[in-house]
Amino acid sequence: MNKTHQNSVAVTRSQKYVREIIPNIRVGHIKSETLSRATARALSTTTQVNKNVAVLGAAGGIGQPLALLLKCNNSVTNVSCFDVNPVTPGVAADLSHIDTKSRVTGFVGSDSATMEEAVRGADVVLIPAGVPRKPGMTRDDLFNTNATIVAQLTAACAKAAPNAVVGIICNPVNSTVPIATEVYKQLGVDASRIYGVTTLDIVRANEFVSVLGSQDPNDVHVPVIGGHAGVTIIPVLSQVQPAGCIDSLNADEISALTERIQNAGTEVVQAKAGGGSATLSMAYAAARFADSVIRAMNGEEVVECAYIKAENLPGVDVDYFSTPLLLGADGRVKENLGLGELNQFEQDLVSAACKQLAGEIKKGVEFAANYKA
């Protein structure tokens, strides 16, 4: 184990100054109709909840900006950065010079003891470790490499931080979340705090809809349900808020918008031309997910969509599915808000998604059955 850096500089700047430089992270949907997005943002930056967050894969394209955003979140007290890449101590040292509240610790190594040390004491663990796509690949093509990485890292979480919320970013999310859940089951640990992070799909849908509907993106909410790959990504455009903001779109335009949201990851992969997949928007989305979880831990009513084990979900015939979730103070789902009312077009999308999801879930479960945690 190589514990590389502990920032011990006291915070000297006022909270006001910190708030001014904190990035404008959009937060999850607040359940109460009386709270505006602006109020939610203000709450998110003023709350003092002192949570410890770990980033596994912290030296990567997502990991570095994600750790930066977490370092700038006033609700975070400790940011633990773990990666197999030897640059990790430098990433932690770099972050630790930022004059915000949290302390930063770097961990590098590929042994389970270091992984466990990195997550010990964490309230929230985010896992962007793993290889990204290149043009021409599907997310499922990453399975052979990333399945083992997720199994190892989630085994460390189960052993050293069994009560932490674990947000899995590593693709293929449709399969890596079932792997993590099965690893927890093998180790006899409650798996109900494992979430597949699909927030980027919501972020993209909100952005694309706000442009088409001439709205302030701060006011736009698009639930995105299903999974996180191609046709399993289902933007529920009939439930968009503000209601009616894209009513001017005809059926073909709704279909084209749906496909753009489903293929947005591929759009970035192609634009990066072999240099990886979405990193900055993903870091933003994961920071929003973590912030939502922390605010829920602090007693706020926050709704985020995420991909979880959800057996017997009405209208769905697979065991893992993303829906809007009311997050609980204990890190578990307080209430699964389900699919809501869908039009025929959206119901057909759910059927197509379930067909693909069934195979991808099975693949994850079967991998875990042969893995010794």
Ligand SMILES: NC(=O)C1=CN([C@@H]2O[C@H](COP(=O)(O)OP(=O)(O)OC[C@H]3O[C@@H](n4cnc5c(N)ncnc54)[C@H](O)[C@@H]3O)[C@@H](O)[C@H]2O)C=CC1
């Ligand atoms: N859920 C989502 O919406 C999204 C998921 N992703 C996925 O996130 C993953 C990471 O993407 P990038 O950051 O762009 O890749 P990257 O290659 O830039 O970074 C990955 C990092 O993981 C590290 N790593 C590899 N094995 C590890 C292990 N066993 N323990 C700890 N760290 C390890 C690498 O050293 C590297 O620093 C990919 O699987 C990608 O497909 C990417 C974008 C969106």
Ligand SMILES: O=C([O-])CC(=O)C(=O)O
């Ligand atoms: O497309 C990819 O491979 C990365 C990803 O999941 C996304 O950007 O949505």
